Each structure stands twice: as C-alpha cells, then as structure tokens.
Amino acid sequence: MDDIQKKVKSKKIFLKRYRKNNACILRLKNKLYVTESRLKNPKSPSYSSMPKGNPITTEDIIADKYDLENRIEKLTKKGERIKCEIINQIDMIDDPRYCEILESYFIDCLDMDTIADEMGYGKRHVYKLYSEAITRLVIYDSKMPVN
Secondary structure (H helix, E strand, O other): OOHHHHHHHHHHHHHHHHHHHHHHHHHHHHHHHHHHHHHHOOOOOOOOOOOOOOOOOHHHHHHHHHHHHHHHHHHHHHHHHHHHHHHHHHOOOOOHHHHHHHHHHHHOOOOHHHHHHHHOOOHHHHHHHHHHHHHHHHHHHHHOOOO
C-alpha cells in the first residue's frame, strides 16, 4: 500500500468517527428504551422451588437506566466535538459537490444511494466524487504547515 492510499484510509477512519459515535448512541438509546420498559412493566416474582440466581431489583434497573443516560450524554458531547472537527475538514474543500457528499455521508449518516437520489446523480458518479473529495482532503492535509 503506497503512502497516498495509507493517508486516504487514515482520513476515512477520521471522518467515520461521527457515524460510529452515532451508532453507539443509537445502540445505547435502544438499551435505555428496554430498561425503561422493564421499569414500567416489572415482572411478577416467580415462586418456583428452583433457585434462579440473584433477582434483579427495581433499584438495579434504575441504576442501569442512570448509567445508560450518563453514557448517552457523554457520547453526545463527544459527538458534537467530533462533528465540529469533521465539518472543519470538509469546509476546507472548495467544490460544493464534494462538501455536500462528504457532509451527507459522514454527518447526516446517509447511504450513497440516498445521496445519489437527493443530488440527482448516479450512484457510481457519487462514489467517484466521494473518492475525489477524500483525496482532496489528503492533499490539503499535506499542504498544511506542521506546528
């Protein structure tokens, strides 16, 4: 793998952080929904003679809910910071088509089919513009002075 390909791969990893963060928030929100459902509809105790281990109490469920809410809040704050970093990178590009594709994909979390439909382009053309935009970001990075 040559140097440019490594930089492109690294840039994609940098840009995908927001999508991954959003996916994690969604996963935790789903867990929170299930936890809240367990609070609203507690199961009645089982009176069989067979031991079932440690029963989960309402306090345990409330503690889980509190923990999930804290994790979601931390990830949301982290997501805002990541979003700003990515938008600053995208805004360095002078071609609005590139900006729109990168922002739609990495910030709005749309898939390439949806982006192609919204922009009125074919899917292959959107992939081509996407690749060119990533390459453009790598080139801009290499021109930036190192502090």
